[in-house]
Structures are given as C-alpha cells and as structure tokens.
Amino acid sequence: MLEVSLRHGFGGFSLDAAFTAAPEGVTALFGPSGCGKSTILKAVAGLLRPDEGRIALDGEVLLDTAQRVMLPPERRHFGLVFQEARLFPHMNVATNLRYGLRRATSGATGPSFDEVLALLGIEPLLDRRPARLSGGERQRVALGRALLMRPRLLLMDEPLAALDAARRAEILPFLARLRDVARLPILYVTHALDEVDALADRLVLMEAGKVLAAGTVEELTARTDLPLATRRDAGVVIPCIIASHEPERGLTRFRFAGGELLAPLQTEPPGTRLRLRLRARDVSIALAPPGDISVQNVLPAKLAAIAPTGSPHEVFLHLALGETTMLARITRDALDRLGLVPGAEVWAMIKSVTFDHARGG
Numbered sequence: 512m513l514e515v516s517l518r519h520g521f522g523g524f525s526l527d528a529a530f531t532a533a534p535e536g537v538t539a540l541f542g543p544s545g546c547g548k549s550t551i552l553k554a555v556a557g558l559l560r561p562d563e564g565r566i567a568l569d570g571e572v573l574l575d576t577a578q579r580v581m582l583p584p585e586r587r588h589f590g591l592v593f594q595e596a597r598l599f600p601h602m603n604v605a606t607n608l609r610y611g612l613r614r615a616t617s618g619a620t621g622p623s624f625d626e627v628l629a630l631l632g633i634e635p636l637l638d639r640r641p642a643r644l645s646g647g648e649r650q651r652v653a654l655g656r657a658l659l660m661r662p663r664l665l666l667m668d669e670p671l672a673a674l675d676a677a678r679r680a681e682i683l684p685f686l687a688r689l690r691d692v693a694r695l696p697i698l699y700v701t702h703a704l705d706e707v708d709a710l711a712d713r714l715v716l717m718e719a720g721k722v723l724a725a726g727t728v729e730e731l732t733a734r735t736d737l738p739l740a741t742r743r744d745a746g747v748v749i750p751c752i753i754a755s756h757e758p759e760r761g762l763t764r765f766r767f768a769g770g771e772l773l774a775p776l777q778t779e780p781p782g783t784r785l786r787l788r789l790r791a792r793d794v795s796i797a798l799a800p801p802g803d804i805s806v807q808n809v810l811p812a813k814l815a816a817i818a819p820t821g822s823p824h825e826v827f828l829h830l831a832l833g834e835t836t837m838l839a840r841i842t843r844d845a846l847d848r849l850g851l852v853p854g855a856e857v858w859a860m861i862k863s864v865t866f867d868h869a870r871g872g
C-alpha cells in the first residue's frame with residue numbers, strides 16, 4: 512500500500528493532502544486544473560521536496576521530513592509516464608525499450624520484453640524513430656519503457672492529455688490491459704472523467720490543494736455532496752458482468768448486484784466484466800411498471816433518500832436496487848406530483864447506459 516501525507520506551499524497555493532493507494536490497480540487523482548495533482552505526483556516521484564510530509568510504500572519510508580529522510584528518485588524504483596512521451600529521439604523504439612530493461616530494478620519480476628510488446632501492440636514499431644510515430648504510438652512505447660524498468664509503482668501524469676479524441680480512444684484499452692496485467696499500484700493524474708470511468712479503481716478527489724473525498728469509484732460516484740454530482744454526466748458507475756447476448760434483438764444482457772440490464776449488443780464474450788455509467792439524468796421514475804414504452808430497462812427500486820442538486824427545481828433520488836445505489840435526477844415538480852418520500856417502492860426507468868473498457872475477465 513502507498514501512504515501519502517503532504518504539506519507544501521508555493522506563494523499563493525497551499526497543498527495539504529493525505530490518502531492511500533491500494534497495492535494493485537489504479538488510484539486516480541482527479542480534480543480541476545491547479546488543484547495540486549501534479550505537485551503530489553512530483554513529491555511521490557521524489558522530484559519535489561515538500562515542506563512537510565511522509566510517503567511510504569509497503570511500509571518502507573521513502574520520505575519523512577520529520578526524520579530528514581528523502582530517498583532520491585532513482586532509489587524509489589518508480590516508473591513515470593508524462594503527457595509527452597519523452598523518448599530518446601535518436602534511438603529507435605527497440606533501443607528506447609531496451610533502455611528501460613537495462614534500468615530494471617534488480618531482482619524485480621515483471622512482464623518480459625516480448626510480453627510488453629504484445630501487451631501494448633508495439634512489435635510493428637520496433638525499427639522506427641519516435642519522430643515517425645503517432646502521439647498514441649509514442650505513449651504506448653513510453654508505457655512499455657516504464658513497465659520494462661520493473662517499477663514498484665507507476666506514476667502517470669495526464670498521459671492522454673496531449674492526444675486527440677481518436678488517439679485517446681485507441682490507447683485507453685491498452686492502459687486498461689496494462690492495469691490488469693502489471694499487478695502494480697498505479698497513481699494516475701487526470702481531469703478527464705472518461706479516463707476515471709475506464710481505468711480507476713479508486714478515486715482521490717481534489718480541490719484547491721485539499722482532498723475532498725477518497726474511495727472506490729463506485730462509492731464516490733453514488734454521492735451527491737461532491738462536485739462530481741454537479742456535472743452533466745453525473746451518475747453512478749457500477750460493476751457488472753456480461754450474462755448473455757441476444758444477437759437477434761441486437762442486445763446484450765448484463766448482470767449487476769441489483770438486477771439485470773439490457774444494452775446494445777457488445778462484442779466481448781459472456782463472463783466479461785465491465786463497468787457501466789448510469790447517468791442520473793437518464794433515470795426516470797414511475798410508481799407502477801409502465802407498459803408500452805420504448806425504454807428497455809425498468810427495474811424495481813426503493814427510494815432511499817432525496818438530496819439537493821444545487822438547482823432549486825431539481826432533486827437527486829438515491830435509489831436502492833439490491834446492494835446497488837443508483838441516482839436519478841428529476842424535477843421537484845415530478846417529486847411532488849408522484850408524492851415521493853423516502854421508503855417508497857418505485858420503478859426506475861433507465862434510458863441509456865455507457866460503458867468503459869473490459870476489466871480483465
């Protein structure tokens with residue numbers, strides 16, 4: 512486990528943040544520009560000495576300002592990936608990757624050279640120089656080089672921010688595979704919610720140098736008291752599994768901890784784990800199961816709580832479907848017309864669902 516506790520000041524900005532990251536999987540530092548995400552990453556990497564702080568990985572202290580301990584970056588054995596790939600321009604891809612292998616942490620295990628090539632799909636690029644690669648290809652090579660150093664932790668600072676939408680979509684599945692295969696803690700800085708949906712297991716929500724909340728993506732997206740809830744795409748992210756395909760209807764059936772959902776036909780085989788984002792604006796409520804409607808997904812739910820949205824005319828409903836919480840955003844007028852009160856048994860009608868990438872079998 513990575514434990515981070517930091518205080519640092521730059522002129523008008525002060526950082527005061529503490530959080531932990533799980534031994535495996537992606538912990539995303541998420542928040543608006545200037546909230547201190549990169550400063551945290553630099554301190555964890557050993558590139559910045561904070562005014563005060565303590566950082567430990569699996570119990571080993573890397574920084575403790577009170578004890579005057581600060582391990583230099585090279586002794587931390589962390590892999591770093593930035594917005595721009597920072598490859599050696601005069602070396603081809605193969606040589607850039609072998610550089611990573613030469614710097615590998617001695618005694619550490621990890622994917623082999625060939626496994627990294629296959630994982631990131633970079634075998635066809637081996638003879639090329641970085642100038643002849645697309646932005647997405649360069650980032651895949653940078654990831655490969657970082658992975659071949661057999662790091663104990665991967666630090667990624669907005670690795671997709673410099674790419675256009677098409678390149679981002681191309682590289683996200685590679686990052687998801689890397690997360691599933693690498694068995695490392697990954698600290699991932701981003702201000703893009705689609706990257707959080709696709710990659711993050713845990714979320715550290717930041718604002719103005721402070722940690723607002725930390726927890727699993729499922730927990731935090733189900734809260735209505737955080738800035739996440741003010742976004743147009745606010746809504747819960749829920750883990751689910753492909754139960755079956757119904758190709759003649761063009762549908763795939765998903766199972767989650769609160770029931771089943773139908774969505775447009777997917778290509779992954781049954782058994783594949785995915786996460787769905789159910790936007791609160793796409794969930795509406797009925798008191799009785801409606802007939803003759805186009806909405807595919809109508810599920811029984813219990814109204815657990817009613818919460819403000821920040822708009823005087825709309826409210827959030829926290830809906831309990833078995834173990835799963837869903838959010839609906841409806842008008843106050845609808846709330847009054849239906850006479851909804853906590854405890855009410857309702858039907859949740861889900862107009863659409865959006866997907867992230869496969870989550871490792």
Ligand SMILES: Nc1ncnc2c1ncn2[C@@H]1O[C@H](COP(=O)(O)OP(=O)(O)OP(=O)(O)O)[C@@H](O)[C@H]1O
Binds near residue numbers: 549
């Ligand atoms: N070396 C520095 N000297 C002075 N101020 C700095 C320095 N580095 C960062 N800052 C300031 O500290 C604050 C936090 O910066 P930081 O880069 O950590 O934010 P961020 O959340 O990563 O932002 P972004 O998403 O835009 O990269 C900002 O106000 C920034 O201007």
